[in-house]
Amino acid sequence: MTIPAATVDAVPLHRALGVTDGELEAIQVKLGRSPNDLELAMFSVMWSEHCSYKSSKPLLATLPTSGSDVVAGPGENAGVVRIGDGLAVAFKLESHNHPSAVEPYQGAATGVGGILRDIFTMGARPVAILDALKFGDPSQDRTRYLVRGVVRGVSGYGNCVGVPTVGGELVFHPSYAGNPLVNVMAVGVLEERHLTRAVAPGPGNLAVLFGSSTGRDGIGGASVLASATFGEASATKRPSVQVGDPFAEKLLIEASLELIERGLVEGLQDLGAAGITCAVSETADRASTGIRVDLDAIPRRESDMEPFEVMISESQERMLAIVTAEQLPHVLEVCARWDLPAAVIGRVTDDGLVTIVTGGLDAAGAPAAGARELARIPAAALTSEAIIHQRVAAAPVRRRPMPVPDDAPDAMSDPSPGLPERGMDPGAVLQALLGHPDLCSRAWVTRQYDATVGADTVDGSEHGAAVIRVRGTTKGLVMATDAAERVGLLDPWLGAAFAVAECTLNVAVTGAHALGVTNCLNYGDPERPEAFWQLQEGVRGLGDACRALGLPITGGNVSLYNESAATTIAPTCQVGIVGLLEDIGRRVGPVPGGAGEMVALLGAATRGLAGSIYVDIAGPGPDDRLPTLDLTAHAALLRLLPAAAEQGLLRAAQDVSGGGLAVALAEMCLWSGVGADLTLGVGAEPASDLFGEGPSRVAVTLAPADWDALATLAAAAGVPLQALGETGGDSLRIRLVAQGVASTSDERGAGIADDLDTSLDVLRDAWDHGLPRALGDDAWRPEPHAREG
Amino acid sequence: DGILDPQGRAVETSLPHLGVSAVHGVRVGRRVELDVDATDDAAARVIVERLATELFANPLIEAFEVELLTGAAAGSMA
């Protein structure tokens, strides 16, 4: 076998493949000899960060994963949690950051394809997609190109496979300029009895590869693209881009689910990073068996492929099924009916080895006469016993309470010209916040996503968490994904914990109970002690928050080396949660029903503006501190909300997050088309009361008659409840009154000068046009505002 | 040239529905025709090559060819 000379360049082969000298020695120990070139290529992809989790595994081991309803946890393709009635839900978040930086359309498209395969491989029918996207400055041409490509990619793929895209995140922060994040979450529903594992049991069973043929896509994609920091070399990595075919994926979904429902497979594994090598070694290792691969039997798109190319190709839309000889004809019939090429490419063995044979296998599955063995590796050496590195963590020398303009990443170039400085009119600040690209309407994006295919979408992506009904039951699934990148930049522990807090609250405001947590850890180069420290802190924050809230982590994904020559990303612990509504008819939405409802706030503010979008646009102040997170108080709020929903006490509920309470209230007004007349007690720093992003708060509306019941419930739960006023009119009016201060006017000067009174039309204009304005899309038109009766 | 062409594949699999069996190797690409104001063919070609690389084709996954038509230039991608 030859590795193309261009990639070797006088560097020893193993290093060219990203294998360190120490790792090569470890490989030699595992094999008791030196690997040949094919084996080395297989190790290089399996021992990449992406497949082996070699830097993060010891950290992930600390996460809480158990829960009484968890049917499958980390280690499987997706987490699975029981929801009653014999049903379960499968869900997982996964990154496709580096491929999307290189080719945004295909990178995002194949990201969607990959996470969907993780879901239906378990036997679940995918019912929802959520996409969390992070980019640099939206005024830059490069960013705009990436945004357009990524959004089109998600839309092109998700719409075609017929899975609604119902939620996600869109964040712009300069730290993502050179390294955008594309994290995709998928959710599926299955009958628990159809739960299928990615295993290769039963020596003698057949390994059937079905779906697209194997081409040169993504050769080295996993190891080279995901493990090497971007630089000038990226041009030479281009041929490794994977191309997606959503049409093939749709056929793959139907064929796979039919195979599972008819009980035709012993195990099923999708092909993702490291292609066939990963699929055969993982399925064999999980079942303590081996697999002998008949290399010549693998259908190829090109005739002149080298064995290593076939073995590590990341061609999309492929599946590996382990089937008995008796079921083989049925399996092949199903694949043929769905127009999917299928081939028997190997046999399960009892020797614990992955062997690659050319020259064919005989009827018994042994190498045919004259056949040659090209590789022979213990399956465990490639997967469960892959190398682990104990990385060095070091907190930054000076732990910054807040970014000092000079050493913070370049401030965004003028996000909103003519913005008021700190201390100016709160109405103008609110307008600027509603028009901020991170807070404004996402319609520019979401209108490109089919959110209603499947005819189960009760609430799509424009407001808060997505709600999908479970057809044939009274149940609903509520899903959300969140991160707190600006907080994570200042304190990576808090950033991760905040993400869990925000996401749990997004789910709980609907009245749902969280079932479990998935996550995607997006961090920098783990060989850099500061980046590894950020990862360590992030995992600690994630674990601490989930433990305190009693939530199991059922799966996730780790993406490291998110750095470019210019920037390292803000530490980003992306959290995804699925919650269960037992009675979807009792769900609470974020949109008030009309005028005359009481408006109130549940939870108490923790002060601090650091890490907020307010600081992003108004500039940092000398005393800015991070808000704190009280997980016990948060847990109490999470218990209260479903109880209040259960009793039908809430007309609307909306968690306070980006932009603070004022933005949460403004959104409720915009979505209902009805204003509000409110009074807010403020302290010495009114900006913090209005725009601070302290966690664990929910703005609610309710019928005045329900106030006493809600107050009783809140008091019993130990959750502060504060009346703010009532809905009505066509503007948002917030009167600020001093709390514990003698004279309002004396104290108010610190932050805000005036009461807030802004017409909804003005707020709506800012909110509607924020994104197209930021992205320079003059042609885009918002939908005319229409109130639903 | 080895890059996946799902369109071509889908067309090819449905040709039997049309009773066509003598056709294979279907590749579906884009064709852009444009009028260029330029002093000569070489100058026109420079402009079109630039547009092809920067706008019409994604060099990562597409190849292109530039063809000069009578007094006009067209580029095709596959």
Add this chain to the structure above:
Amino acid sequence: DGILDPQGRAVETSLPHLGVSAVHGVRVGRRVELDVDATDDAAARVIVERLATELFANPLIEAFEVELLTGAAAGSMA
């Protein structure tokens, strides 16, 4: 025709952003390349013309041309 080729129009409006002013009349179409087993060029052309009329182009909105490449045929629509 602008109505039938919104993509062409969009490309054209984006050209000034790229600093290109010498280009106009942008038409974006499809190019299908295929290998035909046929005894001679004429026979190949018959097969391809049929495919082009029935499948590759929708006569209501698209026109096509057939071009014989060396031992192969390609049809383009605009």
Add this chain to the structure above:
Amino acid sequence: MRVGVVVFPGSNCDRDALYAATLVGAESYPIWHESADLRGADLVILPGGFAYGDYLRAGALARFSPVMGAVREHAAKGGLLLGICNGFQVLAEAGLVPGALLRNSSLRFEHRWVRLAVERHDTPFTRAIPLGTQLRMPIAHGEGNYFLPEADLDALEASRGVVFRYTTPEGNPNGSARDIAGVLDARGTTCGLMPHPERAAERILGSDDGLLLLRSVVESVAASTERQPVAVHA
């Protein structure tokens, strides 16, 4: 009423249509694209999705699916045929309704809720829709921009072939000529529309206006079987 929903490779609203049909009491079943047997369908639905990936042109490859011979015959005999979204594109490509669906004028996929004005109440697809009712349902397509040459549009209007039009406040989402959202064939028994009635079939999903369309079909099937009893298919 028997409703057969054709399943092309790449159809993705087939299950939604099958389910919605049951909400008006119909018996619904899938028809595989390779089958020539419509199993006595009173209404055949070509559902939404991306048949054959929408490769080449939306609907272009599906039109040649083996099932389309039987669908054509069904329509020729005056059987009811409804193409939704991608199904409309297939009907147009197959020449079973006039026109072509071009890319949306935004050049983007558009998913949004729209409102439809009902132009005729005397068709099998609209007879149960009360006069003056606007229908609210989602669209989700990249190619829904209805096109016909001007003269043909005039002829279509004159023959009252336009049955649904996008209307205010949301307006025309895709650049369709004369705001056309749905058309009929000359016989009035084949209907193609871009919006998704099957996704607007329950209040909990945001609208049940789509049921009015399905109920119309139920009524008209009931009326026609009263008039002329036909052989019952097994």
